[in-house]
Amino acid sequence: MAEKTIMLCCAAGMSTTLLVSKMQKAAEAEGIDAEIFATSAANADSKLDEKNPDVLLLGPQVRYLEGQFKDKLDIPVEVIGMQDYRMMNGEKVFKRAMSMMKK
Template sequence: MAEKTIMLNCSAGMSTSLLVSKMQKAAEDEGADYKIFACPAADASQHIEQEEIDCVLLGPQVSYMKGDFENKVKGAGKDGKDIPLAVINMQDYGMMKGDKVLKQAEDLMNG
C-alpha cells in the first residue's frame, strides 16, 4: 500500500492524467511511494468517502470549486482531520511540471 495518496481533480479528469504521470515519475525519482490519481470533480466525493486521501489538488480550471471542496475535505481525513487542499499553480499545471506540483502536495501534507 502506498505511503500517501494524492488526488487531483479537474473538469473531466483527462487533462490531469499527463500531470499525474509526471508526478509519479518525480516521486519515483525521489524514492517516494505515493498513489497519485486524477478524477473528475464530480467523482471527488466518492473517492474521499471510500479512500484515505492525504492531499487534494484542484486543477486551475476548477479553482472556482474550492469552496465546495473545502466542505468535502472538512473532517474527512485521518482521525477526523481536514484533508489538505490547494489549487495547482497555473504555470506549473500549464507546463506540466510534475516535480513542482509534487512538491506543492508534499508541502501541504507536511503542514
Template sequence: MAKVTIMLACAAGMSTSLLVSKMNKAAEAKGVDAHIFAIPASDIDNKMTSDHPDVLLLGPQVRYMEAQVRGRVDVPVAVINMQDYGMMNGEKVLTSALDLLA
C-alpha cells in the same frame, strides 16, 4: 515517510492524467512512495470515501470549487499553480502536495 495518496481533481480528469504520470516519475526519482490519481471534480465525494487521499489538488479550471470543497473534506486542499499545470511540471506539483502534508 509513509505512503502518501494524492488526488487530483479537474473538469473531466483527462488533462490531469498526463500530470499524474509526470508526478509519479518525480515521486520515483525522489524515493517517495506515492499513489497519485486523477478524477473528474464531480467524483470528489465518492473518492474521498473510497480512496482516502491524504491531500487533494484541484486543477486550475475548477479553482472556483476550492472553498466549497474545503468545507466538505478533512484533508489539505490546494489549487494547482496554473503555470506548473500548463507546463505539466510534475516535480513542482508533487512538491507542493508534499508541502501541504509537512
C-alpha cells in the same frame, strides 16, 4: 498500500492524467511510495470516500470548488498554479503536495 495518496481533480479527469504520470516519476525519483490519481469533479466525492487521500489538488478550471472542499474536508486542498498546470510540471506540483502534507 502507498505511504502517501495524492488526488487531483479537474473538469473531466482527462487533463490531469499526464500531470499524474509526471508526478509519479518525481515521487519515484525521490524514493517516495505515493499513489497519485486523477478524477473528474463529478466523481470527486466518491473517490474521496474510496481512497481517503492525504491531499487534494484542483485543476485551475475547477478552482471554484476549492471553498466547498475546504469546508467539508480536513485534508489540505489547493488549486494547482496555472503555470505549473499548463507546463505539466509534475516535479513542482508533487513537491508542493508533499509540503502541504507537512503543515
